[in-house]
Amino acid sequence: MATIKDVARTAGVSTATVSAVMNDTAFVSPELRARVVTAIRELRYEPSLAARNLRRNRSQLIALAVADLSNPFYARIVWSAEAAVAAWGYSLVLFNSDEKPDTERRILSRIRTLGCDGMVLVPVGAANQYQPHEFEGIATVLLGRPIEGNSADTVSIDNRAAGRQAVDYLLDLGHRRIGSVTGPMQLSTSKGRLDGMIDAMAARGLTPQPGHVRSGEFREEAAYSVARDMMGSPDRPTAIYVANGVMAIGVMRAIADLGLRCPQDVSVASTDTVAGAGGLKPRLTRTEHPIADMTNEALRLLVDRIEERVSEPVRNIVFQPALIVGESCAPLRKDIG
Amino acid sequence: MATIKDVARTAGVSTATVSAVMNDTAFVSPELRARVVTAIRELRYEPSLAARNLRRNRSQLIALAVADLSNPFYARIVWSAEAAVAAWGYSLVLFNSDEKPDTERRILSRIRTLGCDGMVLVPVGAANQYQPHEFEGIATVLLGRPIEGNSADTVSIDNRAAGRQAVDYLLDLGHRRIGSVTGPMQLSTSKGRLDGMIDAMAARGLTPQPGHVRSGEFREEAAYSVARDMMGSPDRPTAIYVANGVMAIGVMRAIADLGLRCPQDVSVASTDTVAGAGGLKPRLTRTEHPIADMTNEALRLLVDRIEERVSEPVRNIVFQPALIVGESCAPLRKDIG
DNA sequence: CCCCGATAGCTAATCGTTTCGCTGAACTTT
């Protein structure tokens, strides 16, 4: 690989001038500029980011650490993020914490070592598991799950509203015995959605039955077994609110395996389902997140911080979910009410 | 951020010693080692990759450039690749060429500038669109689509076998008027799969009708319109072989929109569908690729090259597809045969 | 008692950029 010195020598100028031409950082006479440009082309010179970054203390890298790459929801985020990062002139370094706090901790340290200019993090741990120094000195945006007491910018969804919307819909259809399959309670996401459900029921003077609220990991398998258990009992709910897209797939499978039909025997509504899981029949009634918008916003905030165009302390952007009506919910049947 | 000098000063040793401790590259007495380790912990020192890389001419970065991040097939590759890259001690830089050769060209140059140690590329261009220098000096593995005449290692699927398997299955069910919706002909992937189809039909003395073989971009929309057109005509095929997973979704939608039923009115078989698109009803009969195995193998080859444990010129690994029988194919009905 | 070999640890050069501070030619201003 040709270096800046080679270019300088070939063009008969100093390295400073080549640098000036490359970065348009000082006036260079047309003649010298032309010589430099020719030399660059001739030698196929490409500047070494390693050297530039060492000097500038920048890396042009933005890290994205998501909670579970096998989840289409996060795959969708990755897709949007790659586009946004490229549009801002950075490159994307991708990490998968696989919902494991330990892995996440290693990733955080790695991001630091790589000298990433910023990171977008979908945190997987509880608020008290983070040390302040893990976020120091590197621009951070938390996506999807805020961490209480953390001083990073945040882009999230109104989870409580999501739970409320979905369960309100089920209540409007006449359901009263409504169950829920939800994620780990230490995550604000799970908690918020469940709170929304409770809000909605409380507004009509109802409370969920204890055995009808189950939580487990945000995984298809966990949801399957939990749902199978819950739906196997005689006083099973007539409708279920599932707090996560992949979990919904597990729940649907459990229902089918129990010989129940959706929506005839049981209605299912969920939150955060990805449009692409779209082939699923019946199509889910769900609250959807504006993933692309959220991701773009997260990167806007991040780049703002990186390029220091921002002074305010912490910005918290909350998006609203939208209820998408599918075919997975039906009015309560008289005979099973 | 603390630097190696700070650590050296605090521990009362030279930077060389600190480096030796960090990299285990020379014998250091237990006493000094202890002092160094303490200082490192105390200052929370993390070495700067930028500096290390400048010196070592390494970046610890592996680039992955896929053809279309919105396609679950590639999302699956990304998932596997992240895990494999991390397991080998590198970090993953992700790019989406979006099936656009121009974008891909920019990506290649960016990868070079970043100084990535290696790259895994799912190429989107025709063989003659690549300049040899675009691959020079950087370890490369082509994934999925070989480029003829290119000297990079390759991991691919036996596309011809995939086409043959799927179409053989349709033929075994009695179908004779078989159509195909396939991708761009300049891609070896599309061509191979179509050739396989032709092989299978030829083996029974058949050839596809000209109007029954349509190609378009590897996108759902393209497939939708092409299929809609093909299936709208009176002598429409009784079975379709679709060369790609997302295209299959488009085809299924076209069939439904035309008021046809699958598999009763038309059988559909495809190649490369991702298991996760699994909710799709009826479940597709398809040839599947061992994505995780292919990706792992690609990274093994790549790391081999990067760490120069390899001398042979070019390695070409070809995986075999597996036929997965779903519910989207039925025996030929007498009345429409 | 001297010399030599082994080796722990240090000094300093190096990687390829950016950028500060300087030089000196060309122009202005009196």
Next chain:
DNA sequence: AAAGTTCAGCGAAACGATTAGCTATCGGGG
């Protein structure tokens, strides 16, 4: 014509690590 300005372009010092080559210490053999 002398003095002051301007500014294109250069030289060299960073940035933070690795590493070749050197020094000094120690133990052992003759």
